[in-house]
Amino acid sequence: MKIDKVELFGIRLPLHEPFIVSYDKYEDMPAILVKIELENGVVGWGEAVPDQHVTGETWHSALQVLEHELAPLLSGLSPFQIELIHQKMNKKILGNPSAKAAIDCALYDLMGKITEQPVYQLIGGKTHDFLVMPQVISIKSPDEMASDARRMVRKGFRNLKIKVGTDMETDIERIRAVRNAIPPEVKLRVDANQGWDRTSAITVIDQTKDCLVEWYEQPVLADDILSLQEIRKVSPAKIMIDEGIHSTHDLLNVIKTRSADMVNIKLMKAGGIYPSLAIANMAEAAGLPCQVGSMVESAVGTMAGAHLAISRGIIQTNELVGPFMISQDIGKVSFEGDVLKFPELPGLGVVVDESLVKELSEVHIIIS
Template sequence: MMQIKTIELFNIELPLIEPFIVSYGTYPNMPSIIVKMTSQCGLVGWGEAVPDEHVTGETLEGTYAVLKHTLAPAMIGENPMNFEKIHAKMDALIYSAPAAKAAIDIACFDLAGKKLGVPAYQLTGGRYYEKFPITHVLSIGTPEKMANEAAERVEMGYNSFKMKVGRDVASDVARIKAVRERVGKEIAIRVDVNQGWVNSSTTMQAVRELEQLNIDWLEQPVRADDIDGMVEIKSKTSIPVMIDEGLRGVREMREIIAKRAADKVNIKLMKCGGMYPAMKLAHMAEMAGIECQIGSMVESSVGSAAGFHVAFSNKVFTSVELTGPLKFSKDIGNLQYNVPYIQLNERAGLGVDVDEAVLAELTRDHCVVQ
């Protein structure tokens, strides 16, 4: 039986090539917590937590403290392959705290895969997809800037975009129209409002302008907790709607299914607590006929790889938006992208090597729990 011997925590900051801008904030760099989990037999599993005050309700400092004082000490001596038991133990210790739990969960999957000599996707359903197209995310900018960036990316081979909007309807519609005019009709455009239009009436003003623009889907236009607002929008538009911030765990998924509040849901490991809970949400969605996406909190190669392993092994996932490693000027891992696609390797666990020299260079705080 494998046992967890030590857990090391690294509070790091990943340098972005350019600031990441969404409706609720601008990120010059991405803070992250890396977990290094070592077993009694000497194997190492890597995990990651990228908390977000606006989405998971966790701060970086709080997540680091929860891992250091609550979750990591309780994992020592546990078998990392007992995913159900590990989650039950974490849930008994602290309510919610999904990003903190995700870091432990991901490290356990990496360890289990390495112990068995199989890729992590073999533990989540086996390989279903061979490759996924990568969507380029356009940060909020002027209509001209966003259109220019989209045109550059089409030249590089990208054929789908996720546009970040959410400032005000008039300027957002101008942004979307500018990109559509520049890239033509064949390129896929998804619009992510990140709650920026607040309510259904504002959203419907935008929807009337967007109906003719062949939008793949409209993501989280209203406040996260306004499930009824999503119901109203879905009933009044032909544009498919996706819930992101409004879906964290099982409780929200039950309500979304019961009210038929979305055509698609954006499952993020940092919102739900890791790979194992993400699988449970995907199974619920599949039973209800709702398509899934694995979304990004701009994680490093470690957290991004974990999301890909879940998506590659379940047919209900029809899109993936894990582009964190492409946004960093320096990353701790070596997840390989073949733009505009990603194909996972066949290596055990997450299939990612962590460069401990780079990790040390980016670390602001470090501790060992044993």
């Protein structure tokens, strides 16, 4: 069961509405789907959602790296050689984690299909009975964000995360407006996406200490570990690090400096499921609860993250919101209210609509 062919599809996933965070506005989500086919015809799917602000890749650069550097490494190898394949990818090129994640996820999809098991069974089995999904609210005016929050609560969502990180005063208004719009039992999380400096972060956290914020995520620049450490020292609020963690090396520095309370693991930052497991294991050793985050992936990337999330006890929350935000998905993810339903299918459990993939594709590359 050797790898015979790789296909790349450069697509743009349409959104219900623009997604706005502190560093950019997305009218759609540029993504790359990777289809890996074995000699016997079995197919696995993976996904890259690159982001120049987070992963250091663009849609075009990730396509180029996959076509010319990474996909050619796979020919003749078994999908079960996951450690060797990651070694080869890391030796071939530094960084480019979302491109590597696309290959990694496709390999796990293949391993599950070959063994006729869902991916979570291959990486530890279920440690949670189910996954509760949140909703994420883009940066808008305080009143608009409050209205979005009320609408999401009416739909039955029990966990909300709001995007902030513009100017300090308006961010305080946003947090207060959303908190006042929702019942106290609905959990509220705040993500600045690196949008504040140390002083602003401390001020916002202090001014919203009565808003029952569960945690504040990535308040300062990704590499500003010292500011995170100082914020954590003076504030009783929980601090989650996101953009500052791409690898176990990054996490080791956070553990040494005690600069965060929680870790947001994203497959697109880490390079896939395999390296994400290492991050989760290290975080568990340090007593740092984790979340599996999202770069607004399609059903493929979403379910890859879901299999990771349900397989580790230290992963206590998730933010796999792509299916709620994408208006035309290339596969189906099912929910009962805000609870994700795992399909009784092997691999990632996603039946990819190849006709829609081709319809949405701007680039199609075959490597054999």
